[in-house]
Amino acid sequence: MPADSTPCSPSVPARRIGVIGGGQLARMMLGPAIELGLAVEVLATAPDESAAQGAAAVRIGRHDDPAAVRDLAEAADVLTFDHEHVPAEILESILDEGIAAVRPGPAALVHAQDKLRMRERLSAAGHPCPRWWRAASPQEVDAALAAETSGRLVAKTPRGGYDGHGVRVISSSADVADWWELHPELLLEELVPFARELSAQVARRSGGESAAYPVVQSTQRDGVCFEVVAPAPGLDAADQERIQQLALHIAEDLDVTGMLAVELFETEDGEILINELAMRPHNTGHWSMDAAVTGQFEQHLRAVADLPLGSTAPVAPHAVMVNLLGGQESDLARGMRAAMEQDGGLKVHLYGKDVRPGRKVGHVCVAGEDLEDLRARAHRAERLINGGGDAATETTEGASA
Numbered sequence: 227m228p229a230d231s232t233p234c235s236p237s238v239p240a241r242r243i244g245v246i247g248g249g250q251l252a253r254m255m256l257g258p259a260i261e262l263g264l265a266v267e268v269l270a271t272a273p274d275e276s277a278a279q280g281a282a283a284v285r286i287g288r289h290d291d292p293a294a295v296r297d298l299a300e301a302a303d304v305l306t307f308d309h310e311h312v313p314a315e316i317l318e319s320i321l322d323e324g325i326a327a328v329r330p331g332p333a334a335l336v337h338a339q340d341k342l343r344m345r346e347r348l349s350a351a352g353h354p355c356p357r358w359w360r361a362a363s364p365q366e367v368d369a370a371l372a373a374e375t376s377g378r379l380v381a382k383t384p385r386g387g388y389d390g391h392g393v394r395v396i397s398s399s400a401d402v403a404d405w406w407e408l409h410p411e412l413l414l415e416e417l418v419p420f421a422r423e424l425s426a427q428v429a430r431r432s433g434g435e436s437a438a439y440p441v442v443q444s445t446q447r448d449g450v451c452f453e454v455v456a457p458a459p460g461l462d463a464a465d466q467e468r469i470q471q472l473a474l475h476i477a478e479d480l481d482v483t484g485m486l487a488v489e490l491f492e493t494e495d496g497e498i499l500i501n502e503l504a505m506r507p508h509n510t511g512h513w514s515m516d517a518a519v520t521g522q523f524e525q526h527l528r529a530v531a532d533l534p535l536g537s538t539a540p541v542a543p544h545a546v547m548v549n550l551l552g553g554q555e556s557d558l559a560r561g562m563r564a565a566m567e568q569d570g571g572l573k574v575h576l577y578g579k580d581v582r583p584g585r586k587v588g589h590v591c592v593a594g595e596d597l598e599d600l601r602a603r604a605h606r607a608e609r610l611i612n613g614g615g616d617a618a619t620e621t622t623e624g625a626s627a
């Protein structure tokens with residue numbers, strides 16, 4: 227039985243989509259769902275969560291409460307996700323009882339839920355990964371560190387991390403002493419001296435039809451995605467193709483349904499290493515909403531509803547997306563108005579979230595011909611909306627480890 231096997235035949239598109247999680251990714255599915263005539267119901271933890279504010283149908287409940295997920299499934303043809311933290315047992319029981327399709331299925335999803343499982347599987351398939359170790363004790367952490375000439379490693383909690391929470395550069399087992407209580411094992415990785423980070427996104431339907439987006443460059447600030455440039459500057463056509471093929475292979479190998487993001491490191495000499503996987507729309511794909519024929523949220527819905535995939539072609543030579551990370555200004559409306567007055571080509575997306583320092587509360591995107599001009603415009607808009615004024619200089623952020 228396929229991992230996402232479903233009571234609805236593959237030739238009958240699903241119409242009722244249950245989305246588990248009420249964050250901004252679920253919220254950004256709502257517009258395309260309306261356009262496609264799909265009924266989306268969101269499982270959110272509170273009525274004021276980002277997607278719950280806009281969805282026509284909302285259930286309040288937790289993603290790890292079997293009854294809440296089951297209730298959502300009973301009202302849906304297919305379940306999909308705003309995040310990857312739903313326990314596999316809950317999803318397996320929904321599949322076993324034939325209540326709804328689950329896309330991506332739990333057998334694929336585990337590789338986005340558990341970084342150790344992801345490393346094991348990708349390494350076994352021969353896909354390029356950083357050197358990595360599994361550590362089940364402080365002694366094993368120290369042994370791995372002792373073997374590293376730099377004396378440093380990246381330690382990760384296998385589960386539950388996001389936006390850099392659960393990732394630390396360490397030089398001693400003492401640096402992860404607080405993690406053992408919740409995590410019996412940790413993932414250790416070499417500290418990759420990457421030149422930049424890339425992201426390759428593909429969409430795949432359960433029958434195997436797939437589509438690749440242009441590979442993009444992403445820059446993090448304090449472990450959080452800050453800027454995305456599409457396509458990745460300076461990546462030639464052969465490398466674009468090679469990386470897209472890698473992502474398509476992974477989607478096929480793992481039997482992913484929906485959007486897959488493969489986060490990558492590129493080293494100075496052009497080596498590509500896989501950082502991690504996400505099986506849902508991803509921050510590095512937000513540019514596609516405004517600057518590709520088919521945005522990632524529409525594409526995810528098409529894939530999980532088993533509709534033909536749309537073109538991934540960009541509609542302009544370059545696009546720049548900059549995240550609005552919460553700053554001092556709690557009211558974004560004034561800055562948004564100012565940014566819109568300055569730049570009629572600017573697209574602004576606000577997530578309806580309370581502003582807290584560093585929190586993703588929205589993003590801006592511009593697309594066009596002149597990459598440096600686009601970057602300047604996107605960063606200026608970000609500063610204006612975040613209440614930082616209209617300084618002419620562009621922010622350049624280094625990638626953080």
Ligand code: ADP
Pocket residue numbers: 356380382387388389390391392393415416417418419420423446449489501502625626627
């Ligand atoms: P999360 O799941 O929280 O997004 P990631 O595993 O993607 O965590 O790591 C967050 C960031 O930390 C990455 O985008 C990258 O900048 C840095 N990072 C992660 N792993 C490594 C590594 N092995 N070497 C160097 N930097 C790393």
